[in-house]
Amino acid sequence: MARAIERVAGMTARLVVLISGSGSNLQALIDACADPAYGAEVVAVGADRDGIEGLNRAERAGIPTFVHKVRDFAARSDWDSAMTETVAGYEPDLVVSAGFLKLLGDGFLERFDGRYINTHNSLLPSFPGMRGPAAALEYGVKVTGATLFLCDAGVDTGQIIAQVAVPVLDDDSLETLTERIKVAERQQLVDTVGAMVRGGWRVEGRRVVVG
Numbered sequence: 516m517a518r519a520i521e522r523v524a525g526m527t528a529r530l531v532v533l534i535s536g537s538g539s540n541l542q543a544l545i546d547a548c549a550d551p552a553y554g555a556e557v558v559a560v561g562a563d564r565d566g567i568e569g570l571n572r573a574e575r576a577g578i579p580t581f582v583h584k585v586r587d588f589a590a591r592s593d594w595d596s597a598m599t600e601t602v603a604g605y606e607p608d609l610v611v612s613a614g615f616l617k618l619l620g621d622g623f624l625e626r627f628d629g630r631y632i633n634t635h636n637s638l639l640p641s642f643p644g645m646r647g648p649a650a651a652l653e654y655g656v657k658v659t660g661a662t663l664f665l666c667d668a669g670v671d672t673g674q675i676i677a678q679v680a681v682p683v684l685d686d687d688s689l690e691t692l693t694e695r696i697k698v699a700e701r702q703q704l705v706d707t708v709g710a711m712v713r714g715g716w717r718v719e720g721r722r723v724v725v726g
C-alpha cells in the first residue's frame with residue numbers, strides 16, 4: 516500500500532498539465548484553482564504541439580508553457596527525456612494529462628511514479644486509445660463515460676481512480692456524444708483532483724483509494 520503524496524495541512528499542490536488540443540479540461544482545473552480552498556495551482560502547461568487553444572488558455576491565465584515536439588528530437592527516447600526533465604523542473608506534486616496525445620515512456624513514469632494521471636473519454640477498459648467516443652458509438656453501447664486513471668507503461672491500462680457514466684442517446688452524433696462526455700469528464704477531473712490534493716490517495720494493487 517503506497518501513499519502517493521504526503522499531505523501537509525494548508526499545502527497548495529503543484530499541478531503540471533499536459534495537453535494536445537482545446538484544453539477545456541485544463542480550463543476547468545485553472546478555474547477550480549482560483550479558489551484557494553481547492554488546494555492546488557497549475558504551475559505549468561506542456562504540449563506536444565503548438566498552435567492549440569489550450570496553450571492560449573494557459574497564457575491568458577499567466578501560466579508558464581512549454582512545447583516539446585517529437586519530430587524535433589533525434590529519437591523518441593530523447594523526447595521522453597526532455598519531457599521528463601522539463602516537467603520535473605516545475606516540481607509537480609501531480610502531473611495531469613488531459614487530451615495529451617502522446618504515450619510517455621519508462622523514464623517519465625519512473626520519475627513521476629504514482630503521480631501521473633490521465634483523463635480518458637471512455638469507461639476503461641472499454642475503448643482505450645484516441646477514439647473513445649467514436650468506438651463507443653460504433654460498438655453500439657448504451658452507456659459510456661470518462662475514466663481518470665494512473666498512467667502505466669500500457670495504453671490506458673493503469674489503475675482507475677474515478678469513473679463517471681454518460682448515456683449514449685439514439686440520435687447521438689460523434690460530436691454530441693463527445694461533448695456530453697466532456698461535461699461529465701471535466702467535473703470528475705476537478706472533483707477528483709481536488710480530493711486527491713486535499714486528502715491524498717493510496718494504491719492497493721489495482722485499486723486506488725482517494726482521501
Ligand SMILES: Nc1nc2c(c(=O)[nH]1)N[C@@H](CN(C=O)c1ccc(C(=O)N[C@@H](CCC(=O)O)C(=O)O)cc1)CN2
Nearest residue numbers: 612616617618619633635644666667668669670671672
Ligand atoms: N505511459 C502512458 N502515457 C500516456 C497514457 C498512458 O496510458 N500511459 N495515456 C495517454 C492518453 N491517451 C489516452 O487517454 C492516449 C494518447 C495517445 C495515444 C497514442 O497512441 N499516441 C501515439 C501518437 C498519436 C499522435 O501523435 O497522433 C504515440 O504516442 O505515439 C494513446 C492513448 C497519455 N499518455
Ligand SMILES: NCC(=O)N[C@@H]1O[C@H](COP(=O)([O-])[O-])[C@@H](O)[C@H]1O
Nearest residue numbers: 536537538539540614634635636644
Ligand atoms: N485518450 C486521449 C484522449 O482522447 N483524450 C481526450 O481528449 C479530450 C481533450 O479535451 P480538451 O482538450 O477539451 O480538454 C478529453 O475528452 C480526453 O478524454
